[in-house]
Amino acid sequence: MGQIEQGLERALRNRPAPSSTEARLRFLLATHRGSTQQVATVLEVSQRTVQRWVTKKPGARQPPGPAHVRAIEEAVLARWQPRVQARRRAQAEAEGFVFHTRARFGFAAPAGSSDDPRVRWITQDLPGEVARELFAARDAGAGEQQQTAILARALGHAYFREWGRRAHGLYVAFSDVEFADFSIG
Numbered sequence: 773m774g775q776i777e778q779g780l781e782r783a784l785r786n787r788p789a790p791s792s793t794e795a796r797l798r799f800l801l802a803t804h805r806g807s808t809q810q811v812a813t814v815l816e817v818s819q820r821t822v823q824r825w826v827t828k829k830p831g832a833r834q835p836p837g838p839a840h841v842r843a844i845e846e847a848v849l850a851r852w853q854p855r856v857q858a859r860r861r862a863q864a865e866a867e868g869f870v871f872h873t874r875a876r877f878g879f880a881a882p883a884g885s886s887d888d889p890r891v892r893w894i895t896q897d898l899p900g901e902v903a904r905e906l907f908a909a910r911d912a913g914a915g916e917q918q919q920t921a922i923l924a925r926a927l928g929h930a931y932f933r934e935w936g937r938r939a940h941g942l943y944v945a946f947s948d949v950e951f952a953d954f955s956i957g
Contacts, residue, residue, distance in 0.1 A: 774916030783954035870955040876948040
């Protein structure tokens, strides 16, 4: 998961998801009303395996392996705060968001301009159309490069060309993203 994807995930939640495997298992059990069978079905393992992971008996507990830890994390993230995520996404698509980033920006521009790429800190309001395009691309399985291209186009228009008032024909190259945060609402 890239920086942009992580930033979107953080923006859509108002509390972080559980970080330890034990806390994630407790969450899944609570979500499924304590049914180890339902959790096993979600994780595609046996009920006995889930019981071994969550037992309180000393010496009987066995931690999940790396592949199972990833499956547990994905299951939790898929179920963590769905109503909050839907509400925040709708708000971003309607009102826009503020994008904070530190990344390398370069330009393809007419002669006489400074086009050397350099690292910049940028905080910029972006409209709801960008949020809609970004979420649609994410839902379609777009990778980090496609999401970066969407944000580069939006930042080029809003930040570097000041909403079309200057620097016509300027193309923005956006790469080496150190962090990307989104503020919604």
